[in-house]
Amino acid sequence: MKARIHVTLKPGVLDPQGKAIQNALGGMGFDGVEEVRQGKYIEVDLTETDKAKAEAAVKTMCEKLLANTVVENYKIELV
């Protein structure tokens, strides 16, 4: 079973990396870029085949390691 995890900064949290991309795009002549936010995308392949168990495990991974829940949100998708 594969888990797709998106870790994104919470709204309102400053994103200097996104801002840098936005400035670079502006400098390259791309107009009309209002905002850029950068997050992380993580794919985890699990041997677990039970969806509920896999989801619980991945949730714990996010809480303990993959996301800083003070400033980041995470979203889990199992496929």
Place this chain on the structure above:
Amino acid sequence: MKARIHVTLKPGVLDPQGKAIQNALGGMGFDGVEEVRQGKYIEVDLTETDKAKAEAAVKTMCEKLLANTVVENYKIELV
């Protein structure tokens, strides 16, 4: 119009960051983690309202700045 971009390493390209996560998860007692791959997730807000034009612009952004197409794939979703 908002573009959601996933930038991932091509299959076969070594992913030391993913490997580090995998090792950390193993050390924390998570068994059954077969592989971890880490990519980037970028959200771009555009003033452009025409879907085809927006897609073309974002494709150029990916080719020129957001992805290193030698070792990375990108996927664009417009919402």
